[in-house]
Amino acid sequence: MYREEKESLKFDSGEEIKPSTECTYLGTKIDQTGDSTTEIKHSFNQTRKAINALNYIWWHKDITKNRKLYIFHTIIIV
Numbered sequence: 520m521y522r523e524e525k526e527s528l529k530f531d532s533g534e535e536i537k538p539s540t541e542c543t544y545l546g547t548k549i550d551q552t553g554d555s556t557t558e559i560k561h562s563f564n565q566t567r568k569a570i571n572a573l574n575y576i577w578w579h580k581d582i583t584k585n586r587k588l589y590i591f592h593t594i595i596i597v
Contacts, residue, residue, distance in 0.1 A: 541557060
């Protein structure tokens with residue numbers, strides 16, 4: 520059940536915390552619905568960026584095969 524109006528939390532010290540619709544906690548995106556769709560989309564985007572960066576290396580002609588294997592073992596195997 521969600522309230523229509525979001526209220527700020529006010530403390531005796533005068534500090535105020537404003538409401539948020541989403542946050543990142545320990546690397547996981549959390550939204551107000553508790554649905555994991557936001558986290559899944561975020562994870563896909565991170566994976567896509569990593570694959571694009573690796574594809575640049577795999578297809579680059581000036582990088583030797585040994586260097587590519589070293590990068591592969593460093594990133595993928597470890």
